[in-house]
Amino acid sequence: MTKCDGIYVCAKCGYELFSSICKYEHSSPWPAFTQTVHEDSVSKYAERRDALKVSCGKCGNGLGHEFLNDGPKRGQSRF
Template sequence: LSPGIYVCSKCGYELFSSGAKYQHSSPWPAFTETLHADSVAKYEERPGALKVLTKTSRSVLHEFLNDGPKRGQSRF
């Protein structure tokens, strides 16, 4: 993994650090935490399913899941 910061492609706001990225079975990048407390917003799309958006441009990133690298850890 190359060190760096992942940013929103629409507004350039910082979202994730490469230090929080890990290999996951999905084809999408997976992160255990955001770079800033206000990097993303979450809303309940349906019971038990949280959708993750960039806080500033409201671009959809993915769902917020509890299948991170450690048991019960969240991932983005």
């Protein structure tokens, strides 16, 4: 997992997605974040009961999932 500070952007269009301030260690090999930079940084749609499919809010590039109730605090989601 990368340890870089700063803003993580969409690889396709460069739109701001996540800040390293909201990043935390998780058992997943992928970076984990608790929130997005902007309210419209990502778009989501239901895929499973415990997760939402997430894509860039600007260009629609696939980003992965938001896992519901799997964040560092009780009831918090993680991206």
